[in-house]
Amino acid sequence: MTLLEVSGLVVQYGEHRAVDDVSFQLDRGGSLALVGESGSGKSTIARALVRLIRPSAGSIVFDGVDLTTLSERRLRPLRHRIQMVFQDPYGSLDPHLDAQHIVAEPIAVRGERSRRTRDKRAAELLDQVGLPSSALTRKPHEFSGGQRQRIGIARALASEPDLLVLDEATSALDVSVQAQVLEILATLRAEQGLTYLFISHNLGVVGAVTEQVAVLRSGQIVEQGTTADVLQRPQHEYTQRLRRSALEPALISGRKPREVVRAIAAARAAESAAESAAAS
Ligand SMILES: Nc1ncnc2c1ncn2[C@@H]1O[C@H](COP(=O)(O)OP(=O)(O)O)[C@@H](O)[C@H]1O
Ligand SMILES: [Mg+2]
Structure with missing residues (x-):
């Protein structure tokens, strides 16, 4: 199709x-x-x-x-x-938010009201792109380029x-x-x-x-x-x-x-x- x-x-x-x-x-x-x-x-x-x-x-x-x-x-x-992933998502990742919140944001936009559900889903997505659970509370500048790109992918996926x-x-x-x-x-x-x-x-x-x-x-x-x-x-x-x-x-x-x-x-x-x- x-x-x-x-x-x-x-x-x-x-x-x-x-x-x-x-x-x-x-x-x-x-x-x-x-x-x-x-x-x-x-x-x-x-x-x-x-x-x-x-x-x-x-x-x-x-x-x-x-x-x-x-x-x-x-x-x-x-x-x-339709979600875009760019060359370096650094510019599009909010520098003040940690990885879990960056990924949880589109889930909130999609209407999920429970913070617990959002955080859990964000953690799952970060796990799917191969980031360890220690990544959850870290901010964009604390990641390498490849890790930031994974956060960008997890964030794109969060919009389903x-x-x-x-x-x-x-x-x-x-x-x-x-x-x-x-x-x-x-x-x-x-x-x-x-x-x-x-x-x-x-x-x-x-x-x-x-x-x-x-x-x-x-x-x-x-x-x-x-x-x-x-x-x-x-x-x-x-x-x-x-x-x-x-x-x-x-x-x-x-x-x-x-x-x-x-x-x-x-x-x-x-x-x-x-x-x-x-x-x-
Ligand atoms: N905002 C813009 N204003 C004017 N010309 C542009 C703009 N963006 C891209 N171009 C021109 O359009 C063409 C295609 O650009 P682009 O789509 O960025 O190519 P690619 O992604 O394959 O490198 C190029 O000639 C580029 O210079
Ligand atoms: Mg291009």
């Missing part, structure tokens, strides 16, 4: 067409990676999905409802169902979304931490039937978490298919270039996240060894 269907989406910033006739669909429980170079329009698509920005043409049909034409009032009860939009959610993390977060995401999807739109400039990381890939260049999708196909047999020259810069994704495709990390780390080490050999 289709959860999200984007058709003929166009988003302009003044005269500049950042998204130019983009169409894709995502089944409930499915996962699509949106991959492309910086500036290709990925975040603009994400912003249009949560209506931080209004498209100039096209439709975004979510669970049968076109979000682009809904009034604010009719959109409001749907908002919680159907769709998670992850915009470069692991890109700022170093390779082994990135892999841990990817592994958590893969587990959550398998266990909870979540649907992911996973945005990344790195074609190498998508094999771990998504079944489908759409490749974006200058606001247009140039190639779309199963992750395995696109990684193994990229058709477009641009995709081939992304693939080369993504550190041997063919090795990575189809593997579990833990193995992905090792493959990425090994490829990076080989590359930097080659670079320093070339420099000397």
Whole structure:
């Protein structure tokens, strides 16, 4: 069953067409990676999905409802169902609240009146993303980047979304931490039937978490298919270039996240060894 269907989406910033006739669909429980170079329009698509920005043409049909034409009032009860996770949630995590309260907040917004129930649910969510119970009373600055990202994911999950939009959610993390977060995401999807739109400039990381890939260049999708196909047999020259810069994704495709990390780390080490050999 289709959860999200984007058709003929166009988003302009003044005269500049950042998204130019983009169409894709995502089944409930499915996962699509949106991959492309910086500036290709990925975040603009994400912003249009949560209506931080209004498209100039096209439709975004979510669970049968076109979000682009809904009034604010009719959109409001749907908002919680699409949650965004950003590159570094630091800015969006209230520095004065501890992790448990940060995660409990959306549960309160959803109408849960019992503080005990909210705190218990927040503790469960933090546990699900692999944070120890000692994390509950700590504040954002006391966590590492990877841990903060997990809090951001737990907070997004607290809204009970159907769709998670992850915009470069692991890109700022170093390779082994990135892999841990990817592994958590893969587990959550398998266990909870979540649907992911996973945005990344790195074609190498998508094999771990998504079944489908759409490749974006200058606001247009140039190639779309199963992750395995696109990684193994990229058709477009641009995709081939992304693939080369993504550190041997063919090795990575189809593997579990833990193995992905090792493959990425090994490829990076080989590359930097080659670079320093070339420099000397
Ligand atoms: N607020 C904005 N105003 C004007 N141009 C923007 C704005 N945000 C993004 N752009 C431009 O739109 C294009 C797509 O940007 P973006 O969606 O952020 O790409 P990506 O997330 O793939 O890096 C780029 O050319 C960028 O410079
Ligand atoms: Mg972006």
